[in-house]
Amino acid sequence: MSEQFFDRLEDRIERADSVVSVGLDTDPKRIPEQLQDKDLPQWAFNRRIIDATHEHAACYKPNAAFYEGADGWRSLRETVAYAHGKDVPVLLDAKRADIGNTTRQYANLLDHVDAITVNPYMGRDSLQPFLDRADKGVFVLCRTSNPGGADLQDLELASGETVYERVAALADLWNEHGNVGLVVGATAPEELESIREQVPDLPFLVPGVGAQGGDAEAAVEHGLADGVGLVNSSRGIIFASEGENFDKAAGNAARRLKRRLNEFR
Numbered sequence: 363m364s365e366q367f368f369d370r371l372e373d374r375i376e377r378a379d380s381v382v383s384v385g386l387d388t389d390p391k392r393i394p395e396q397l398q399d400k401d402l403p404q405w406a407f408n409r410r411i412i413d414a415t416h417e418h419a420a421c422y423k424p425n426a427a428f429y430e431g432a433d434g435w436r437s438l439r440e441t442v443a444y445a446h447g448k449d450v451p452v453l454l455d456a457k458r459a460d461i462g463n464t465t466r467q468y469a470n471l472l473d474h475v476d477a478i479t480v481n482p483y484m485g486r487d488s489l490q491p492f493l494d495r496a497d498k499g500v501f502v503l504c505r506t507s508n509p510g511g512a513d514l515q516d517l518e519l520a521s522g523e524t525v526y527e528r529v530a531a532l533a534d535l536w537n538e539h540g541n542v543g544l545v546v547g548a549t550a551p552e553e554l555e556s557i558r559e560q561v562p563d564l565p566f567l568v569p570g571v572g573a574q575g576g577d578a579e580a581a582v583e584h585g586l587a588d589g590v591g592l593v594n595s596s597r598g599i600i601f602a603s604e605g606e607n608f609d610k611a612a613g614n615a616a617r618r619l620k621r622r623l624n625e626f627r
């Protein structure tokens with residue numbers, strides 16, 4: 363198996379014929395009733411979601427927010443092992459980074475998963491332990507999908523570039539091991555296009571299609587670098603139905619998204 367995350371991801375994209383990142387944002391309150399009395403309801407839910415969606419998944423992206431706490435981390439560990447058993451990489455959406463000794467601990471998260479999202483706000487040294495993991499993917503938040511994404515990221519610097527453009531330029535510099543990608547939301551299609559022009563070689567993780575109503579065509583057209591990149595939907599897949607056959611609905615939603623995105627690949 364290749365040493366490089368993006369090579370492994372490329373293989374997976376080819377095998378699944380899909381750039382869909384299935385977001386495992388498993389809100390305990392939205393888990394169907396029939397699973398609520400299980401030992402680890404999140405794990406019971408994720409297992410059925412993975413069974414139903416893995417053939418359409420380029421990766422799984424659990425967001426750490428939903429797994430904080432002892433049972434959550436246990437569920438996450440089982441989930442990651444199960445996804446790996448299906449040959450699907452796992453991108454932990456943790457948005458971490460801190461001062462040196464703290465961030466070294468955060469980077470240990472990469473012992474368990476294939477890639478992670480990080481926050482560039484504290485600068486290069488806060489990301490160094492992640493960047494040093496040449497075999498793992500490091501997705502740097504660049505232009506986020508939320509309405510407030512513009513508050514700081516769109517500010518113009520004295521140099522004339524915006525903050526998100528500066529982040530993209532820095533991420534390109536930090537990409538010494540070929541393991542860096544950017545997070546750019548599908549709700550900002552113009553920025554997606556301009557960032558793609560600025561950094562043609564960095565794969566993007568593009569969240570914001572589905573529940574946030576982002577632009578699927580722009581996500582594919584600009585999110586991929588040499589065919590490699592990810593377009594994420596979380597709630598739109600895993601909570602496609604909250605009824606008894608939630609897994610079947612999730613599988614259908616993942617297949618539909620894959621087909622829709624493939625129209626633009």
Ligand SMILES: O=C(O)c1cc(=O)[nH]c(=O)n1[C@@H]1O[C@H](COP(=O)(O)O)[C@@H](O)[C@H]1O
Binds near residue numbers: 597
């Ligand atoms: O880093 C991310 O993945 C991320 C960045 C961003 O700009 N916007 C964004 O929505 N996300 C994540 O992508 C997922 C989107 O979930 P849905 O809106 O349910 O598809 C959540 O886990 C968000 O935290």
